[in-house]
Amino acid sequence: MGDTGTPVLLTSAQRTGTAVLLAEAAERRGMDVRVLTGPHTLDGLDERTVHWYGGPFTARRITDRTGLALLEPPDDWLARLPEEFTGRRIEASTLSKAWELRRPAFVKPPGDKSFPAAVYADGTRLPRTGKRVGPDTPVLISEVVTFAVEYRLFLLDRRIAAGSRYAVHGRLDVAPLHRDRYERHVRRFVRRLLETTGDLLPSAVTVDIGLVRDPESGRGRWAVVEANMPWFSHCYAAPPDAVLDVVLRAAGPRERVLPSDRRFLRPAAHSPLRAPRAP
Incomplete structure (x- = not known):
């Protein structure tokens, strides 16, 4: 072409x-x-x-x-991260293995939307049939944690090109990253993440991160939520022109x-x- x-x-x-x-x-x-x-x-x-x-x-x-x-991003990227960046145990597996779960877990397909990403009480609640699911469907199985606040970041050449808050306590709550109360913490965490693991991601990618609160101490720690394709990610309150730069690199x-x-x-x-x- x-x-x-x-x-x-x-x-x-x-x-x-x-x-x-x-x-x-x-x-x-x-x-x-x-x-x-x-x-x-x-x-x-x-x-x-x-x-x-x-x-x-x-x-x-x-x-x-x-x-x-x-x-x-690779299907197993999140599972390959050190726990200092995930704040929880995560396993890259298949749907057939997830069917065997006998405990609550957050289960999601790593890239597409072949079934809803959610906390499932056990493996019996997961889909078993469908046009786009089967025993070999890749999944990520994660320990359940609660994010106090979550941000979507559009990364280009290992830097934040655009960002937005998208949820507070699990509810949609959109605001620009610029001048957000946690902006400095978000940028510092992402900088450390990319310095350590940046070569495991493409040059244009979407990464979601959040603040996990310890229910007992009340202390928080930053952790990666997931990584996604920019060409299939909502921008929320991120500047569209900057988001477009990332999309054009990721799908061209x-x-x-x-x-x-x-x-x-x-x-x-x-x-x-x-x-x-x-x-």
Whole structure:
């Protein structure tokens, strides 16, 4: 795919608030914004520079036709972190192993949304059938902790490009990171995290962190909540223009992928979205 023509931001048909904000930011830059409503939307994009914001399942089906390269954190990244950064025990496993749980645990698919991420009373409460789940579905099994406050951070080249608070005591409570009461603590924790483990993440990524309160002492410690793909993350109160910088790096032309990012590429699906054949 070449670089001729105006760059394109392609978004899914699900018009979330973030998709609208990023589309507006892209238009301010002179980009061509298109909503993927079917195979015909991809017509004429063969020689265009295409970027993506939307879900992973659709994204995987359009990579061949658009030349997209999608960066994502490794499924086991959170489980590989030292406990000083997680504040809890985390295991990378499979859904079949999670079915055997006989205790409460927080269980989630590491990258996609194949089933709800939640605290499950035991393994019997987890899904066993479905279009996108099966015994070998990767999961993260985490010790249950309570976050007093949580932040979403869009990272680019090992620095915070944009950030937002998104929850307080588990409830949606959105505010900009800039001038937040914990901004200095957030930046200091993320700096230490990236200095220690930054090479385990792609150059453009979303990381959520939070403050865990000890119920007995009342003391708090900062911990990583999870890492995600910027091209499938809500921006909350983060500045859309800065978020767009991260999205464009994380989901763009294959030939522009940095050598250090190639190991973080999401594999393409075997069933690409194709244009219908003429009768």
